[in-house]
Amino acid sequence: MQPVLFYGVPEGCSFGSIVALEWLGVPYRLCRIRMPEQVSGEVFRAINPVGETPALLTSAGQLLAESMAILNHLGVLGIDKGLAYPQGSRGFDRLNAMLAFLNTSFFNAFSPLWHALEHGAEGIEKDVLTRYGREKVAKAHADLEAMLRGREWLLGDERTLADAYFIGIARWAEVHDAIDRRQFPGLDRLFRRLQEDPAVRFAQAIEHGERAQGGGGFAGHVGLDDALRLVGHEA
Known part of the structure; x- marks a missing residue:
């Protein structure tokens, strides 16, 4: 089926x-x-x-x-x-490490912003959640920018399933007006390349x-x- x-x-x-x-x-x-x-x-x-x-x-x-x-x-x-690697290989370990970062740190950085949006936070509560969320999103992007190290794709010269997962989360920065992605030139290039895919x-x-x-x-x-x-x- x-x-x-x-x-x-x-x-x-x-x-x-x-x-x-x-x-x-x-x-x-x-x-x-x-x-x-x-x-x-x-x-x-x-x-x-x-x-x-x-x-x-x-x-x-x-x-x-x-x-x-x-x-x-x-x-x-x-x-x-070339989108994934055999279990037990170095590539498999690197892909899983990147997916784990995206699934935890990168995804979770947006949680305060989603909470504020979905629960209709107002006043001081909204201000606190928004400030905290933007700080977390900025840190997650800075960490991922350092991990990218100037590569074309998250793991190297070819795209993998990690890049597919990345684009689904990274677009939330626009939803929440969380950061200016141009502060992170490597990620900005990757995001723009994926947007054309x-x-x-x-x-x-x-x-x-x-x-x-x-x-x-x-x-x-x-x-x-x-x-x-x-x-x-x-x-």
């Missing part, structure tokens, strides 16, 4: 998994999950009890949650394309509900009720 990626809108970190699937070129379908109302509902919790996207229904019919786990699962399909443009169109022409194996959307039946649940 074709895998199904459950992706969150608007601005979900699952964006990176859509880009990864496009780069891999494998057949897949998508299931659109609205945030916060649908993702936190009982129906979607049959897919992921935590109530978060992304989640993946694999080609073997198994459910998998968490971006890092999903990207590692998909990575097996991208070894020949056809798979990134495809994922943007998908998120915005626009007509999207992919270059990978996108086989269309499936509704949540139909996806539930694929995994043996009823809505």
Whole structure:
């Protein structure tokens, strides 16, 4: 069966998994999950009890949650394309280290800003969360800029699944007006390069509900009720 990626809108970190699937070129379908109302509902919790996207229904019919786990699962399909590396290799370790940083420090830096936005913080609370969030985002970008070390891509001369995950999170800087990315020239170049990537443009169109022409194996959307039946649940 074709895998199904459950992706969150608007601005979900699952964006990176859509880009990864496009780069891999494998057949897949998508299931659109609205945030916060649908993702936190009982129906979607049959897919992921935590109530978060992304989640993946694999080609073997198994459910998998968490971006890092999903990207590692998909990575097996991208070894020949240089998007991932065999387990036990130096490349595999470096890719996992970068994914771990993106999944923890880089992602988490935006948490205060998301909290302020999603919970309608006002006054002093909003000011404190915004200041704290911007400081965390700036530090995470400075750390990642140092890790980049002038390379074209996060791990070297070729793109990997880490770059796909990066672009899905890095765009949050504009959502929250958190930083001026030009302070970090290496990351700014990487971000701009990825913005021109056809798979990134495809994922943007998908998120915005626009007509999207992919270059990978996108086989269309499936509704949540139909996806539930694929995994043996009823809505």
